[in-house]
Amino acid sequence: MSVRRGGRPVLQVGAHVRFRDRVWQVIAVAGQQVHLAGETGEDETVVAGHLFADPSFSIVGAEMPRAVTQWGLFETAPEEARRKALAWQRHIREVESGLPGGTDSGGVPRAG
Numbered sequence: 001m002s003v004r005r006g007g008r009p010v011l012q013v014g015a016h017v018r019f020r021d022r023v024w025q026v027i028a029v030a031g032q033q034v035h036l037a038g039e040t041g042e043d044e045t046v047v048a049g050h051l052f053a054d055p056s057f058s059i060v061g062a063e064m065p066r067a068v069t070q071w072g073l074f075e076t077a078p079e080e081a082r083r084k085a086l087a088w089q090r091h092i093r094e095v096e097s098g099l100p101g102g103t104d105s106g107g108v109p110r111a112g
Contacts, residue, residue: 009062
């Protein structure tokens with residue numbers, strides 16, 4: 001049992017989650033603490049940040065958002081906005097790597 005808010009799954013009482021490679025049911029949420037009941041009767045209280053940071057965490061039955069291609073959202077911007085953004089690209093690469101063409105362009109980075 002999970003709902004979606006703004007296109008994202010929401011953790012709520014009654015939802016089933018995967019945590020530490022096991023399935024749990026959310027039985028209470030109090031502040032930052034999430035109370036979980038295991039399938040074999042055990043229960044556990046976890047801080048929400050710890051729960052969400054677990055590599056195996058997911059809300060059971062929730063669809064994972066689809067990845068956007070690198071330029072996917074960029075292509076939806078108006079032409080003028082894209083042109084302005086690309087004008088800054090050379091400068092940003094130079095700030096990041098010291099070279100206007102990026103790290104693969106060869107040459108010696110400017111001092112500073």
